[in-house]
Amino acid sequence: MSETALKGSIISSPSPSPPPTFPHLGSRPKSIAKQYAAALALASTTDSSVHDLHKITWGQRRFVIASLLDRRKSRGRRSWIGNHGWFLAELKRDNTSSGDIWCCRLCDDKGAPRFFNAQSTSSAQAHLYKLSDFPISRIPWGRTSAKKELEDILSLKKAAVREELDEAVTQIHINFNLWTSPNRLAFISIFGHFIDRSNSHQSRLHAFRRQIGSHAGENIAYTVRNVVRDWGIDRKIGVSICDNAASNDVCLRNFYTNLDASITRADAEARRMRCFGHILNLVAQAFLYGDDAASFELQSEAYGMLERVEEDLEHWRAKGPVGKLHNIVKFIRASPQRTEAFKAHAREQEEADIYKLAEESTAELEVIQNNATRWNSTYMMIERALVKQSELNSFIQDLGLEADASKRVPMADILTSDDWKVLREVSHILEPIYNMTMRTQGWGTSGGHGRLWEVMTGMEYILEHLEDWRLLYEDETANHATEERRRAQGEELESVADTKSMSARPFVVRQTRERPLRQSRLPSRLQGFEITPLHRRRETVLSACPSTSPLFNEGALPVHSRGDYLQDDARSLQWLRDAKDGIKAYFERWYSKNDDDSSESISATSSLTPRPEQSSSRNR
Known part of the structure; x- marks a missing residue:
């Protein structure tokens, strides 16, 4: 090769780059968190030697996961600092452990992990305390910490309430009630009511605890007495409000006479205030289920627990249209599929009704299931059924075409036109009781809505309402008896003049004068009541x-x-x-x-x- 060619080849070939004078300064070591995760991923499920474990390095220091090096040691690591870092075993040059250390995760997140001797956790805890954004000083840790914290809060709040009670300008009036949980545990709640220094009405919960033993009056009085003495208000007790159970009469006589020996039986009765809401509940329960409403409820619960479905249906069916409606609603709500089928049917009915120009849709409204315990659930069930009457009737008719009898509503539960009339009347009878219950419950405001004076006027209002309906039944019964007597004598029947003007009767009666024959007699649950002249x-x-x-x-x-x-x-x-x-x-x-x-x-x-x-x- 000529000298010229040799020079050209040398010039055309790229010259090699010189070796780097300094190492790359932009590299950053992996965080302890990433190395710890990698070490866990590569770890074996069996005990391993130190040579088999993945090493975690930081600078000139080498570590392995302490729990992998000695799995027995990991069972004893219960310190709360483990939630904020990792326990590692540091290695010597000969790969033997020099001891356990703890690495702070919060510092590792900042790129500067710090290591502390794990033989004692005091230094690690002190490190965490110094972190300004770490609320360890306010959050207790331990098995009983939550319980202790709640007890401290209760003690603090109880002292504040006790101070309010001491400064009250009135006596402390209490009300209490008992409740049985679904798992058959009895509880009692006790509230106190008073006027504070700013002349504002205040109510405080004094106790919600287990009621041990029987529900006898003396036993309840023992519980209430212990609560008021615990709060230091046994010398400031005013009146007591509770329901109408006979055991509460015994309870309050025992309660007051043990608090103050000078209180007589008449004094205790004067301080006994009966719950108006419970009175309204008893009125509605008696109207719906008769005088022994409690037995009806218990019988229904017994059938439910024993899964005797047919007996329970017949039990409700005996209560007339209300019971039949209960069974229909129970049938519809028996499964999600049947409930959705009823909604779909309601939507179809609404779309097919071409005469509705502008009316709120009721297709998505569900039927409401009642129970024997809460009478207002029966009222709401009837109200909703009246809104969806046409949808219920057509749905039941469509189900009647099913070949499977289990998919049809039983014939004994199908509501007739007379049954719907009865349900509408029941709704009108219960409506004032429901409205009065809703008005007087809760806190009394603006001189009403639960104040004492509304009890008397409310009773007068309800009594007048029920008397009007009772007079209607009496008039219809008298007219029917006259018709029967004339028919027996072979006389030509003529319309019997009403003994009372129609204007004096309830509005719903003036709307629909004609009544089914079996409804022209006074219901058995209303017979025997002494009607007071207006x-x-x-x-x-x-x-x-x-x-x-x-x-x-x-x-x-x-x-x-x-x-x-x-x-x-x-x-x-x-x-x-x-x-x-x-x-x-x-x-x-x-x-x-x-x-x-x-x-x-x-x-x-x-x-x-x-x-x-x-x-x-x-x-x-």
Whole structure:
């Protein structure tokens, strides 16, 4: 090769790059977290020697996972610092362990892991405490930490409530109720009600605990007495509100007489306030299921637990249209598929109805299942059924074409037109009871919605409503008896004039005068009731007070709409005088200005309000 060619080849060939003078400075070692994950992935399921384990390196230090090196040692690692780092075993040059260490995960996330001796966790804990964003000082750890924290919170809040009770300007009025859980455990809840220093009504839960033993009055009184003494309010107890169970009468007599030996049986009865909502519940239950509603409920529950379906259906069917509707709703809601089929049928019916121009859709509304315990569930079941009456009827008719009898509604449960009339009347009868229940439950506001005076006026309203319907049944029964007598005598039947004008009857009755023959007689559950003449209704309501406590009279008299009637009628005037005397005696005994000067007491004025100069110095 010529010299010229040799030079050309040398020039054309690329020259090799020189070796790097410094190593690449931009590289960063893998974090401990990534190396730890890789070591776990490569670990064997059996005990391994140190030579078989994947090494974790940081700088000149080498580690292996401590739990893999000695699996028995991992069982004892229960310290909470393990949630914020890793336990590693550091290796010497000869691959023997020099001891366990703990690596902080929070520091590793920042690219600068720190290592601490794991023989004692105090240094690791101190390190975590120093981290400004680590709330370890506020969060306890341990098996009993949550329990202790709750106990500390309870103690703190209980002290605050106790201070409120001590500063209350009124007595502490309590209410209690018992409840049985689905797993058959009895519980009792006790609330306290009072007026605070800012003249605001306050309510506090004092206890929700197991009721051990029987539901006898003495046993309940023992529980309530322990609760009020625990809160330190046993000398400030006012009245007690509870339901109408006879055991509560025994309970409160025992409760008050043990708190204060000077309290007589009459005093205990005066402090016993009966729950108005429970009274309304008893009224509705008696109307729907008869006088022994509790037995009906227990029988239905027994059939359910024993899975005796047919007996339970027949049990409800005996209650007439309401029971038949219960069985229909139960049939529809028996499975998700049947419920969805009913909804699909309702949508088809709605789309096929060309006469509905603008009306809210009801296709997606579900039928409501009632139960024997809560009467208002029966009212809501009937209300929803009346809204979906046409859909229910057509759905039942379509099911009647099924070849399988189990897919059809039993013939005994199919509602006739007369049954629907009865359901509509039942709905109208129960509606005021439902509205009154909803109005008076919860906290009393703006002088109403649960205040004491509404109890008396509410009872008067419900009684008047039920009497109107009772008179309707009596009129229909009298007319039917007259027709039967004329038919037996061979006389030509003529329309019998109503004994009462139609305008005096409930609105729904004026809308539909014609009634089925079997509904023209008074229902058996309403027979035997003594109907009070209308002109004595208010006297009856006041004298049939739901408690012997004169406090109901105090709530009723100032707002009574027929004060003139009470003054004019001799019997009512006597009741009025007795009521005022009872209120005066109660206030003189328990609301005197002070214990040393009992002769100077609060007089019961016509408005039954305390004198201004006394209101600030006495406990209400």
